[in-house]
Amino acid sequence: MSPQFGPDFQHELAELLAWRRDVRHFRSDPLGEEVVAELLATAQLAPSVGNSQPWRFVRVRSDKLRETLADHADAEIARAGKAMTEDRRRAYSALKLHGMREAPELIAVFCDDTTPIGGRLGAATMPETRAFSVVLAIHTLWLAARAKGLGLGWVSVIEPGHVARLLDVSQDWRLIALLCLGQPLEPDDVPELERRGWQARLDWQSNVSER
Ligand SMILES: Cc1cc2nc3c(=O)[nH]c(=O)nc-3n(C[C@H](O)[C@H](O)[C@H](O)COP(=O)(O)O)c2cc1C
Numbered sequence: 001m002s003p004q005f006g007p008d009f010q011h012e013l014a015e016l017l018a019w020r021r022d023v024r025h026f027r028s029d030p031l032g033e034e035v036v037a038e039l040l041a042t043a044q045l046a047p048s049v050g051n052s053q054p055w056r057f058v059r060v061r062s063d064k065l066r067e068t069l070a071d072h073a074d075a076e077i078a079r080a081g082k083a084m085t086e087d088r089r090r091a092y093s094a095l096k097l098h099g100m101r102e103a104p105e106l107i108a109v110f111c112d113d114t115t116p117i118g119g120r121l122g123a124a125t126m127p128e129t130r131a132f133s134v135v136l137a138i139h140t141l142w143l144a145a146r147a148k149g150l151g152l153g154w155v156s157v158i159e160p161g162h163v164a165r166l167l168d169v170s171q172d173w174r175l176i177a178l179l180c181l182g183q184p185l186e187p188d189d190v191p192e193l194e195r196r197g198w199q200a201r202l203d204w205q206s207n208v209s210e211r
Helices: 007-019 033-043 063-082 086-093 128-147 160-167
Strands: 055-059 105-112 151-155 173-182
Touching: 007 128, 033 055, 033 128, 055 128, 063 086, 063 160, 105 128, 105 160, 128 151, 128 173, 160 173
Parallel strands: none
Antiparallel strands: 055 105, 105 173, 151 173
């Protein structure tokens, strides 16, 4: 029999969604292997075009690679700052845009753009739906992590081709995200960028129109 999701669960789900944060400040306490395995297994439940499951998770276990990747992100962050107006740059330089050195788990997520799984159903007309599927797997992992009290930070201030080469993955794999995972230093229900005056969340009505 399929489960019934009552009002208490619905309330808790709303709380989970409100408290899911992009986290950049982590405790470095290691995560158990079983926790990581459980989260990755949950991500596997995500919907995907043609059930192609094109997400490829690469756990970065080498300290040297982690440091190289963190140095790369720092360099890209500095480079992006140079293109900003003086005002924005001042606010930007106060932002922390990744926790790659502290987070106990660092995971690169790729999209396999050539997977034959699912017989290419749907992806023939909209190949980008493979990448959309990978994003859904990440979001599934994000929520499952938060439900366990863990924080996830999505790092995109990187050059995807460079990261793919550093990680020595198939040329058919496209980088979608670098994910930092671990205990958040301080859970919060307001996005960090909003707290720091960079960009607030908009009312939902401002993103909805009718025809
Ligand atoms: C595709 C994507 C890329 C992102 N890249 C970064 C990033 O490089 N660094 C960072 O600190 N946050 C990054 N974020 C997090 C956003 O800043 C964050 O989701 C947004 O400010 C809303 O905050 P919240 O996720 O806590 O609700 C990214 C989020 C998404 C969905």
